[in-house]
Amino acid sequence: MRIRTHVIGCAVLLPFAAGASQQWKVSSGDTTMTLYTSMLRDLGLEVVNLRQTGTPMPDAESPVGFAVAPSSDLEFQVQGGALKEFLKGSLRHQGGFDLRWEGRNYSFQNFEIRFRDVRDPHTLYVQVGKDAVAYLEYAQVRFDRSRSLFELGGMDVRLAPELARRMGRPELGGQIIGMMHVNAVAKMVAGDPNDPAPQPSSALGGDARAMGVKDVMLWNVGSLTALGRMGTFPNGVNGLAMSTTSCNVGTENIPWFAPMDERHPVIAQQLYRLKDGRLEQIGIAWVKHGFLSTNSSGCGTCQNPGSGNWLGVRCTDTYGASLNGSRTWLGPRDEINPLTGRWTCRGSYFAGYQDDCVDRRGGSFNPVEHRLEVLDADLNVPGALFFMEAYYISQDDFDRYNNAGWRSVNASWTGSNWSFTNQSAQTQGPVILSWGDMRNIAIPSDEGDAIVAVRVLDLGGGNFNYDYAVYVHTVDRQVESFAVPIAPGTNVTNLSFRDIDQNPNNDWRATVAGDHIVWEGEPFGQQGANPIKYGIMYNFRFNADRAPVNAFTGLGLHKPGVMTAIQALSRTPAQAGLVNAQTAEVLMGQLISGGVANLLFSDNRYMTVGAIRPTELNRPSVEVELTAVSPTQTPSSMSFTLETASDGNPVRSRISLFNYNTGQWEVVDERNGTGGDTTITVNVSGNPARFVQSGTGEMKARIGYVDFGVTFIAWGGRFDKAFWIVN
Template sequence: MLALAACLAAALPLFPLPVQAAEPEPATPAAWSAWGGTVGLNLYPDLIGDLGLSIERRSDVLPARSARLTDGLGVRQSQTVELFALRSTASIAFRAERGTLAGFSGGSVQARGGYVFTLPDGQQLDLTDFRLQPNPGDPRKLDVAGSDGTVWFTIDNLMYELVKDNRVLAVYTADMRASAALAARVGRPALAGHPVGDVEILAEIYSQGSGGVYDPQGTGGHWHGEQVAGQPAGTVYQADLFMLDINVTRMRQSAATGPEGSGRVVFAPDSTLKNNVNNGTAQPTVSGQGALGTSAALWTARIPWYGKFSGNFAPYNNDQHPFLIWNMYRINADGGIEQIGRSGVKHAWLTTNFGCAPGENISGQILGRSCSDTYSTFNNDANQDLSFRSEIIPATGQWGRCGSLFDPGCVGSNTNWTPPDDQYGRRLVVNEEQISATRHPGATFLFDSWYLAREDINIYNSMASVTGTPTYSGTNWSFANQANYRLGSVTDRWVEGAPAGTTVANTELAVSEGHAKVAVRVVDLGDGRWTYHYAVHNLDFARAVTEGSEPNLRVVSNKGFNGFSVPLQAGAVVSANRFSDGDLDAGNDWTFSTAGNRLSWTAPAGGSLDWGTLYLFSVTVDAPPSAGSSQLGVAQAGTPAAFDVAVPVPGARPDAIFDSGFE
C-alpha cells in the first residue's frame, strides 16, 4: 500500500504524501479511499449573518490560483471559493457504483486551517483544522466537525465525478448548511438546515475499489428521434425532462430595511430534475401530478449534458446542455398576477445521475432514463455559469455561444471565465416594495423554475412552481412557508385558483416558433363594470434572427411580442387600465390606446415581451365578458405579423339596446 501511495504521489505531485506508520484499509472490497487535495469554501455573508455569525479570522488560506487536482482537465473549477489544503494524514472512505460516487462510508479528511467565527453572544466558534466526515443519516451527505467532534455544518446536493482515471474525487459544488447543533447554539433552532455557502472538494484517491466503470452505452445513442431497435419503423426515442422539486433561498440583499424599504433582494432555487422513466409503457415519472406527471413518450431519449466549451459531441455536434431559469410572481388582492422577478440563464454542465434505470448511467454528460440530478442553490447562483436569456433560442434549446457573454470574440472557447459580477446581475432581484405585505395586503406569491432541454416534447412538465410568503424577520428576508409544489405553467394555477363566479380562460398559442399562454380573470365589480386581468405568458416563443451555424451559432435577436390588443364595443366606457412588466420603471411601460375600437397596448423600443416572461394587462370596462379573440403582435418582422388567441373580451354593454334611442 505504501508503494501505491508513493506512485500516486508522483503522478499527482500537488500535495506530497507524508510517510505513514499505517494506512487505513478499505472496509470491504468495494470501498474506495481518498485524502489530500483541497477544500474550497464560499461563505455568503448575508446567510451566515442570518445565524448571527461573522468571520473573526481565517488561517492558512491558500493563495489565489493555487494548484488544484483538476488543473488541466478542462472541468469546472469554482472561481469564488477560499481554498484550504486537505491533510494526507487520514482518509475518507466511499463507495462507487456504475462509475460514480454512491455514498460515503467512513473515515474523515481534515483541512489545514479554517475559520474562527464570532457568535451572537460574543463568544467564538473555532473551526480551524475542521474535519469532513460522512453524515450518519445519509451517505450522500457530509458533516463539518470541529476539533471537539461537534458537527456545526452539513454538506448536501453534491455535484461530483471520479476524474483523472479515477484518481481524483471531484466534488465541484455542494450546499453547506447550519447543523441542528449550530442552530441551537445561536438560539435559532428553526434555522437548522439553513444554507450558508458553497463547497468544492478535490481529494486524491489512493485506494480504488469496485464500481468505478460507467454502464456501457450499447448500440446507438438513444437520442431523440432515433429508431428504437426491435420496434416497428417510426417508433423513436423522445426527450421529455421533468422538474421533480424546487426549494427557494434568499441569497443576499442590499440596503434592505423591511416591508417599508426599497432595498434589493436576490432569490435562487435548488432544482431537482428527473428524466422520463418510460421504456415501452407509460409509467408516472412524478407522482401526484396527474397527467403532467406521466410522459407521452413511451421510449425515453437520453439527454446530452455537455458543459459549455467542452467540445463537440453527438447528437448535435456541439456542447449541447439544458438551461435553467426561475421567476417570482405576486397575485394581487384584486386578482391580477405580476411577474416581479426573473433570473438570467443558468448553463447546466454536469449530471450526477442518481436513480438511473439499469444500463442508463452512461456518463456525467448524458442524462439516461430515470436518472435524476439536483442543481443546488449555490450552483444556480454561480457567476461563472450565468448568462442572458437573449443568447438562447428557447423553442429549439439552442445557445448562441458566438458573441455570448463567455465568447464575445467568437473564437470558440471561453475567454470570459469570470464575468464582472456585482452579485445582482443575471440574478432574480426584487425590490422590497414588490414583496411587502403591508404595501400589497392580501397578495399571495409563487416561485417557479424551468429546465429547457433540446427537443423536449412537453415543456410543461419541465417547469414547476411553489407557493410561499416573503417574510422579513430580524434584519433579513426569506421565502417562507414553501408548499403546494405543482408541475405546469403558473397561469394554469392562477386561473384554476380564481374565486367562484370569476370568468376565466387560459388559451395556449403553440407554433413552431414556440409557446405562449393568454390567460384572463374577469372580475364582476357589481356596479355595471368588469375588470379584465389579461396575463400574457411568453413561455418559449421567439422569432430568432441568427448568423452562422452550430457550434458557433450567433443569436442576433430573439424577440417575442410587442403588441397586445382585444376588441372594444362602440360606446363602451373604459374607467381604468393598468400595465405591469414586473419592474418599477415606468419609462419602459407599454402605452395604452382605445383607438379603432380596440384596447391596445404597444411596447416601446427595446421593451418586447420575450421568452420566460409574463406581463399583466388590466382594464375596467362597463361591458360584460363574451367570446372573442385577442391579438399578439410579433416584435420581429416576418409571417405572420400577429397571432390571434381566443379569450373572453368585453362584449355588448347591458344597456346598449337603448343607445340607439329605441325602447
C-alpha cells in the same frame, strides 16, 4: 435532518462482475468555498481569521481554498468502476475561518466533512472538534476511476441547528452560508485490480446516438433561498435561487455537456405574487447553464449512460440553490432560443462577447445581480401568496410543458433576511396555466407558444374589471403589443400596464381605438424596446361597462418575420355574437406578411397577399380561405364584414361563404376593388344555418380579388379586418 446527495454513476445501476470490487481512499485535494459574506453581514455575522491553505477552483465565484489534509481517511467501495458506497472515515482539512457574533468567534478551522451514517450518503455534515457546525445539501458525488479523481460538488452549506443554538440564534439553524466543492485524489487500497470498466446499462450506449425521444421533465423544484441582498429593509433588493431536479422521461439520453459546449439545457427561475386575486411576476433570474448530470435514481430505473455528459433515461440530476445562483453558470436569457432550445457559444457572454468560443468567465458581482432579483417591497405584502417557478429549456425537447413547474411558498422577514417555506405540492407547467377564468395558448403556434389568461370581476352596476396576464413560453420572436376587442360605444376607464422592471420609460402605451384597446411598446431595433420574452409575464387591466364574451385577443410579434401577430381566445368586452377566424389559408397568391391574427382589428396591420395569375377564367388571383366556429348551430341572423384594399386595377373583390347544405361556395358579394381600405358588410339573407356545419359549428369564407385586366405584374390584396356576427 436528512441531507440530499446525488451520486454520479451509482454502481447499483450499472452491471459489474459478481464479487469484483475495490476499496479506495481519499489521499489529497482541495476544497473550494464561496462564502456569502454580504448576506452573513446582514445577519450580524462576520467572517474573520480566514486561513487559505489550498488552491480554489479558478472559475468559482469569490472562491477560497482549503487543502484536504493527508490524515483524511474517507474510504469507499467501487464496483464495475463506479462508486457503490462509502465505508468509513472523513475528509479532514487544513485552514478554515471563524464566524464572529457579538464579539465571540465560532470556529470552522481545520474542519472535517463526515457522515452521520456512513451507510447513508444523505447525511453529510461539517464538524469541528466534536461539534457539528454545518450540514451539506444537494451534494453531487462523482468518481472517475480512470483519473483517480473524487468530487463532492455544488453543495449548499447550511448552518447546523446545534451551532445556531450555541450562538443564541436558533432561528439561524438551516441558514445557507455558502457553497462548497471538493476536488480530491483517491488511491486504491484494497480489492481486485481487475475490476472491469463500467458499461452502460442501457442499449442506448454512452454516446447516446440511438434514435428516440428526448424529454426533460422538471421533477422537483424547492428550497427557495436568499443568497444575498443589497440595501436596507424595507427598501432593499434580494438575490434568490431555488433547487431543481430534472428527470429524463424520454427514451434517449440527453446531452448535458458543460459550457463552452453548446449541448446542454438551461434553467430559468421566476417568482410570482398572488394578492387579492391578482397574479404578478415579481422576479426573474439569468438562466443557469447545465454542466454535469449526476444520473441519480429517483424517477424510475435509471439507465446510467456511464458519463456525466448525458442524462440517462429515467435518471435524475439535481442542482441546489447555491449552484442555481452561482454566477459562474448564469448567462443572459437573450442568448437562448426557447423554441429550439439552442444556445450559441460564439459571441456569448461566457466568451466575453467576442467573436469566438473561448471561455472568459470571471469577474466580480454584487450580492444580487443575475440571481432571481426581488425587491423587499414586492415581498413585504401582507396576505400575499408567492409562487416559485423553474423551467428547463433543452434542445429537441418533446414536451414543452412538463419541463416547467411551480410551488406556492410563504415569505417571512426574519429581521435580517427573507425566509421561504413551501406551502403546496408541485404543479407541472407554468404558473399562468393555473390562474384566471380562462387560459389559452395563442394560435398559430408555428413560432412557439404564448399564453393569455384573464380574470373578470363584476364590479356591479354593469361595470367589470378585466385583468389579463400575457406570458411567453417558447416564442423566440417575443411579443411587443397586446390588443383586446371592445364593442362599439364601450366606456373604458382605469387602463393600466405592469411589466417586470422598474423603468417607467419603457412602459407600453395604451390606446383606445374604435374596436379595440391596444398596449404597445417600441418596435424592433428601437431604443427603449421592452417586449415580453420567454419566461416573462406582463399584466394589462381596465374597467369597462360591458359584460364579457368570448373573443380573440391579439399579440404582435417583435422580431421581424412574415407572420407578424398571433391570437388567443379570451373573455373580452366585445360585441355579442362576434366570431373571428381561427385560420387563414392562402389558396391563390403569395403570402407577403401577416396572418389570421392581423384580421382581428381595424388597425392598418394587414395580412398582405401578392397576386398570381390564375390558369382558369374568372378565378381569383388573390384568395384566402378563413375558418371559424359559430357559437350556435341554429343562428337566426348572420353577417360577414371585411375591410380590404388592392393596389391592382382593374380588379373585383369577391366574398364567398360555404353552404354546407349544398356543399358549394356561394358568392355573397362582388364589387370593384379600391386602392384605399373599404369596409364591406354582407347581411346573410334566407336561413343562415346553411353556412354552419351541423355537429361542429364550422364556418368558412373565401376573400380575394379577381384580375379584370391589370396591366402590371406586381400587385396584390391586403386585408385588415374580417369577422362574422352570429346570433
